[in-house]
Amino acid sequence: MFSKYLGAFVTATLIFLPSLTFSVQAQSQEHGSNLQLNNAKIRQFLPSAKSTAAYFSLANHSDKQRVLKSALISKMGRVEMHEHVHQNGMMRMQQVNEIAIAAHSSIEFKPGGYHLMAFEPAEELKKDEQLSLTLLFANGEQVTASLQVVSLQDEMQQKGHDHSQHNHH
Numbered sequence: 466m467f468s469k470y471l472g473a474f475v476t477a478t479l480i481f482l483p484s485l486t487f488s489v490q491a492q493s494q495e496h497g498s499n500l501q502l503n504n505a506k507i508r509q510f511l512p513s514a515k516s517t518a519a520y521f522s523l524a525n526h527s528d529k530q531r532v533l534k535s536a537l538i539s540k541m542g543r544v545e546m547h548e549h550v551h552q553n554g555m556m557r558m559q560q561v562n563e564i565a566i567a568a569h570s571s572i573e574f575k576p577g578g579y580h581l582m583a584f585e586p587a588e589e590l591k592k593d594e595q596l597s598l599t600l601l602f603a604n605g606e607q608v609t610a611s612l613q614v615v616s617l618q619d620e621m622q623q624k625g626h627d628h629s630q631h632n633h634h
């Protein structure tokens with residue numbers, strides 16, 4: 466009885482596995498994307514904070530420059546792209562409308578540099594929850610990846626207690 470059940474399961478897996486692999490390959494070819502979005506993380510909102518920051522790395526493996534225009538995050542009402550600038554010895558942040566990524570280069574959204582600011586969460590973010598991040602480019606291309614919810618504490622520990630970049634987010 467059990468082995469019969471198992472047999473049916475194995476057969477089903479054998480039938481489905483190749484088609485799954487195929488569909489994943491077909492999708493990436495269809496989109497023809499040379500963009501690679503990795504390591505996407507969003508911080509939990511601090512108590513009473515109206516916004517939080519999200520980070521990722523993006524590689525452009527194509528022969529052409531890509532211009533990042535905007536970002537979408539599931540459960541977030543609004544997402545802005547920001548950068549930090551030095552002004553009169555102070556670090557300030559400001560919104561940016563586009564960021565060019567040269568051919569065969571990559572860009573890092575990280576604390577103290579480019580970052581996403583997310584506003585208007587539909588609900589509270591739980592640690593280790595997976596949201597979805599979509600980046601939209603000037604040529605109409607999009608790339609989506611999962612975005613992991615992290616606590617500020619986790620992030621500090623990962624950085625080995627490096628407090629040199631302690632900004633407001």
Ligand SMILES: [Cu+2]
Binds near residue numbers: 548
């Ligand atoms: Cu900001």
